[in-house]
Amino acid sequence: MTTRKGNIVLFVLNNAPLILFAAVFGGFATLSPKFLAVENLVNILIQSASIGIVATGMTFVLLTAGIDLSVGSIMFLSAAAAGKLIAGGQPISLAFAVAIAIGVGYGAINAFFITRLKILPFIVTLSTQFAGRGLSLLITQTRAMNLPRLVEVGSSKILGMPAPVWLFGAVVVFAHVVLMKTAFGRHIYAIGNDAEGAKKAGINTTRVVFLVYVVSGLCAAMGGLVYLSRLGLVSPKLGLQREFAAIAAAVLGGTSLFGGRGKVLPGTFLGAALIQTVESGLVFIKASEYVYPLVTSFVIFFAVFVDSLRHVKLQQLKRRRIRVAATG
């Protein structure tokens, strides 16, 4: 009997992100029935695309027990460079290609310091965060840039769905397949679980970790472009502290900060959507703007709390089984 009760508790805890998501959704829907309108749901997806894509790259990094604090600056730098080129009359495709290249290069610089010079990811990405933001401010001269032409790209529709949602979906599905079905993905989990063991098993850990930061840079640049094409605006605050939102989305989706545990689908996708649902919901019920961070942080805190409850519970269950085996 106790095991069945334990199983129910475990089921609830295991699916906590999903249940929390449903609860938040249900809560806003009862407060304002229009919240469930298809238009609004699509809006939530559009708005979570930018941070969701960044969080997908962050998930790769977190899985290796690393961290990337520079993603906000990568978003800013790639969007600023693209904005500058477009404002200068260059074609949009060229500007986007340059922005993506910047993201990849930025990630490679992070990766170089982390894998070759063996400096902690926290410190490396912290310093490149400073440097990248400084560089972007230099490019934009701390002025806001208006690019109304881009909003057309951002709001263009393919098969009835806006382009950012397609990109978001493609990135998440592709990342999921890479993590689940390829050797690279398995190596990432192996390194996160036990870096030393992975190395002894013959995995080229240096290469895998290097690529992980490049992936994060690439995703951050894409996130920056999605943001840019949604608002058509480069402001000096673009991407500021977004690294925390990206980490929160990944962790909300069940990714561990200590590596080796987490998934992009449904995990990170759901995490990003949850954060955005909370914010959109608060806009919907016309809450004061000051309340947003209070509610958002409370929801994240609660999700992390449930996750650690689950961890403790799992350990208790394990312990009980060992004791039974020992006495019987």
Added chain:
Amino acid sequence: MLPKNHGNATDLTSSVPVRSRAVWRRLLFSEHFVLYLSVLYFLAVWPFAPRLASPRNLLDIFSNMLPLLSVAIGQTFVLVTAGIDLSVTSIIALSSVFGASVMTSDGGLLSGSILAVPAGIAVMLATGVAIGLLNGTAIARLRMPPFMVTLTTMMFFSGFAVWLTGSQKISGLPRAFVGLGVGSVGFIPYPFLIAAVLATAAHVTLSQTVVGRWIYAIGHNARAARVSGVRVNRTVVFAYAASGFCAAVASVLYTARLETGDPVLGQRILLDIIAAVVIGGTSLFGGKGKVLWTVFGVLFITLIDNSLIMLEFSHFTIMIVKGAVILFAALMDALRNRLLAAQ
């Protein structure tokens, strides 16, 4: 690669290079390394910015150091337990708002009363300790990861400070409180006295007391510490409460100097704080760190900030150079550790 033992021949024929190499090595491996690095940096920049060494600027550097130093000392406690405290900036902001709303002459709770200043300071310190206790309890008892706990409390309490004030600053602080920022006992300014007392107390706690030893033990290996009878939960809660207290002291210093309660006070310095402690040599993985190292790390960061302003760089260039310098310091540290391990 350094040779492991020197042959007699080299010792006799080239005693000068060997001696200079020994000096270099002692400098590189000394625990005052970051201090030497700061001095070296100072001397390198001095010719380009002569004002750097003016008595007035030196005083500026030291007074800018003090609030940063007190938050960084608290952060050292937490980092040694292998945790992290991202909520310190929100503690600085919320303490500032709470303290100011008790003391302010326009509509403060105790405006005009003799008790206003002591009560205000007590409220500020209590705020810091309370948030620290909350962080510590969530981390130790509920087993939540420190990064996420303090990230969410950071978001929550900075949002709370802004919400309370409607993002307005609170002015009209009593003169006795403002005096804390600028006044002095003889030649010694109050902020210096406060920071010195705090640093000494923290140093003694970490190096001479049982709690201090427990903090290191937890940072080395929490499970081993628990098995050998360390009160892990209480010690972790203590470390976060200490961090909250130190952040509140910093808030007192900042608020007194700016003469206003500011809901976004200290928002920009979070990463400076952690960078300063880590550059000092305290490990992010716990078990290793000293208050003295943190003093050097804070000196280094403050010096860089000040010198870049003295060199009249633009805001953007300062950020770029600062990023590069932090990376360089980390690189030196990594090199140093590799050489140490090779010995």
